[in-house]
Amino acid sequence: MSANKKTWNKKNAWIIMLVILIAVIYASTLLRYRIDLTAEKRFSLNQSTKILLNNIDSTINITVFLTGDLPADYKKLSIATNDLLSEFRDISHNQIRFHFEKPGENLNDSDRAMFYDSLQHSGVVFEQNTDVASTNEKSTQQLIIPSAIIEYRNYRPVAVDLRSSRTVFKNYNVVNDEPQEDKEATLNAAEALLEYKFANAIDKLTRKNIPTVAYCVGNGEAGPQNANDLVQSLRNEYRLAIFDLKQSYPDPSLINTLLIVKPTVPFTDEDKLKLDQYVMHGGKVIWCIDKLYAELDSLMRSQADFVAFDRNLNIDDILFRYGVRINGNLLQDLNCSKIPLVTGYNADGSPRMQRFPWPYYPFLSSPNNNIVSKNLDRVLSIFPSSIDTVKSPGVAKTILLSSDTSSRLISSPAIVSLNKIMDDISAQNFNSYNEHYIPVVVLLEGKFNSLYTNRLTQNVKDSVSKALGKPFAASNLGTTKQIVMSDADIVTNEVSETTGALPMGELPYENYRFANREFFLNCVDYLTSTSGIFESRNKDFMLRLLDKKKVENQKLSWQLINIAIPIAVIILFGLVYQWKRKNSFGI
Numbered sequence: 341m342s343a344n345k346k347t348w349n350k351k352n353a354w355i356i357m358l359v360i361l362i363a364v365i366y367a368s369t370l371l372r373y374r375i376d377l378t379a380e381k382r383f384s385l386n387q388s389t390k391i392l393l394n395n396i397d398s399t400i401n402i403t404v405f406l407t408g409d410l411p412a413d414y415k416k417l418s419i420a421t422n423d424l425l426s427e428f429r430d431i432s433h434n435q436i437r438f439h440f441e442k443p444g445e446n447l448n449d450s451d452r453a454m455f456y457d458s459l460q461h462s463g464v465v466f467e468q469n470t471d472v473a474s475t476n477e478k479s480t481q482q483l484i485i486p487s488a489i490i491e492y493r494n495y496r497p498v499a500v501d502l503r504s505s506r507t508v509f510k511n512y513n514v515v516n517d518e519p520q521e522d523k524e525a526t527l528n529a530a531e532a533l534l535e536y537k538f539a540n541a542i543d544k545l546t547r548k549n550i551p552t553v554a555y556c557v558g559n560g561e562a563g564p565q566n567a568n569d570l571v572q573s574l575r576n577e578y579r580l581a582i583f584d585l586k587q588s589y590p591d592p593s594l595i596n597t598l599l600i601v602k603p604t605v606p607f608t609d610e611d612k613l614k615l616d617q618y619v620m621h622g623g624k625v626i627w628c629i630d631k632l633y634a635e636l637d638s639l640m641r642s643q644a645d646f647v648a649f650d651r652n653l654n655i656d657d658i659l660f661r662y663g664v665r666i667n668g669n670l671l672q673d674l675n676c677s678k679i680p681l682v683t684g685y686n687a688d689g690s691p692r693m694q695r696f697p698w699p700y701y702p703f704l705s706s707p708n709n710n711i712v713s714k715n716l717d718r719v720l721s722i723f724p725s726s727i728d729t730v731k732s733p734g735v736a737k738t739i740l741l742s743s744d745t746s747s748r749l750i751s752s753p754a755i756v757s758l759n760k761i762m763d764d765i766s767a768q769n770f771n772s773y774n775e776h777y778i779p780v781v782v783l784l785e786g787k788f789n790s791l792y793t794n795r796l797t798q799n800v801k802d803s804v805s806k807a808l809g810k811p812f813a814a815s816n817l818g819t820t821k822q823i824v825m826s827d828a829d830i831v832t833n834e835v836s837e838t839t840g841a842l843p844m845g846e847l848p849y850e851n852y853r854f855a856n857r858e859f860f861l862n863c864v865d866y867l868t869s870t871s872g873i874f875e876s877r878n879k880d881f882m883l884r885l886l887d888k889k890k891v892e893n894q895k896l897s898w899q900l901i902n903i904a905i906p907i908a909v910i911i912l913f914g915l916v917y918q919w920k921r922k923n924s925f926g927i
Contacts, residue, residue, distance in 0.1 A: 385876075386875050397546075398492065398493055400542060403489045404425070404439070420531045459485075459487075462489065465486060487501055490541050539873045552596050555580065562601045567601060568841035588807070592618055596868045601628045624821050626823045626825070629653065632752055667728060673778075679698045703719070711874055713859055725826040729779070740782065741859070747776065782823070783822075784821065790815060831856065
């Protein structure tokens with residue numbers, strides 16, 4: 341083969357390789373594909389989320405406010421948001437469009453303040469971040485807006501809080517220490533919930549049918565003041581109705597979920613029959629029950645003690661039939677809230693207050709990775725009782741919330757005393773808090789059996805059938821769900837004498853809101869939703885952090901390894917190469 345032909349073949353080979361390379365690069369811009377190699381499938385979307393995005397019929401615009409010169413942790417959350425929304429855009433065939441914006445950047449101070457106020461009324465959250473420099477110990481304040489606004493057609497825009505609804509705390513002594521937030525772990529939990537938060541907001545904006553949630557009355561349930569936050573929260577996402585149990589039978593084809601919140605008047609057999617048939621025909625119920633009468637107001641008024649006694653609501657038999665028993669006791673836990681008490685008086689006569697741990701206000705959390713309460717902050721309870729699960733064929737029980745590891749139970753009639761508050765958590769009584777993870781909220785799922793099977797005459801069954809418009813059912817035709825809480829105060833709110841109704845999960849004189857509202861809305865959403873979006877709450881990102889102490893101690897060593905050694909290797913390679921070249925060619 342001639343030299344010219346060899347040269348020509350070499351040139352053709354290079355041209356062919358260049359054409360193939362250009363074709364591959366162009367094809368890669370058209371095809372988007374990635375493989376998720378992470379153990380927890382961090383970058384994989386839930387199948388129900390993909391179905392939701394594929395079925396979007398109109399453009400959805402998302403404005404993200406988490407941008408600008410952010411601290412490292414928030415920058416990471418901003419990048420994760422961008423990556424997630426990019427995938428949402430691709431799967432939805434560009435029906436989802438998003439951009440990052442720093443709101444009010446070009447406005448003067450007064451206009452910016454008004455604009456921020458309007459955003460806040462829309463549900464956008466603002467956060468003041470304090471950064472303390474380790475070198476000169478100077479602190480700087482920065483306004484961060486970890487929120488996004490989702491707009492769809494002419495509907496009211498929905499705000500998404502990008503932060504986690506779960507605050508992770510470092511290890512601390514629950515009796516003497518104030519909890520310190522672990523910011524890195526909290527923001528990591530926020531990343532795990534991003535898919536659920538955006539998918540859930542899009543689902544609620546685009547759904548064709550809005551479920552109906554009914555607040556049951558007729559048995560002395562919580563009034564408007566104490567149910568204010570519950571009502572306002574539900575109105576934003578559901579059709580809210582008031583249902584009088586004394587007037588008629590609840591219809592599951594019209595009412596998706598029935599709420600029974602803190603009844604104080606005993607249920608009659610007719611009341612229970614109505615509820616029973618509602619469940620048998622597929623209705624879903626959230627029972628928020630205070631079995632014992634125990635209220636802090638009574639204690640504060642008397643400044644002494646009171647006896648917590650049974651309300652005798654007459655629902656033990658129907659709950660037992662469904663698979664649970666609310667016990668006549670009070671639950672205490674050392675991991676609890678604190679209440680302010682007067683410890684003396686100052687020279688000017690003003691009272692001197694001090695906050696004391698109050699074991700009757702235990703913090704609740706998920707004892708397992710259940711889909712409803714996972715990735716939530718602590719839930720505040722007020723004088724809760726314990727729940728036992730009992731045998732009920734065909735019904736699965738899941739504990740949604742329980743106490744912590746240092747709990748105990750006080751049997752009824754229980755004496756609650758302010759004077760014994762320090763004795764209850766003293767060293768000698770500490771060992772009495774030896775019970776763990778006592779259930780307070782239980783989810784029931786499956787086929788329930790009627791309490792009134794073989795207990796009614798045919799005439800009564802006929803009258804029930806006439807009132808229902810359906811035949812009497814001795815068991816579920818399909819499957820349904822119920823949630824039972826042994827503390828109604830989880831979903832009610834306190835009322836301040838100065839500011840009125842407080843948010844759910846917040847105590848007077850405290851500037852912290854627990855996750856009661858988020859937990860309650862999760863419960864309602866889980867019972868009413870059919871989209872499967874809830875499954876994306878199960879994501880759990882592993883937090884793989886460097887040991888900060890080790891990093892500080894070994895900083896110089898790793899700098900040498902990463903900077904000096906590569907340079908030394910390149911220099912050594914150059915010297916060896918020159919030496920070989922000199923020996924081979926004599927240059």
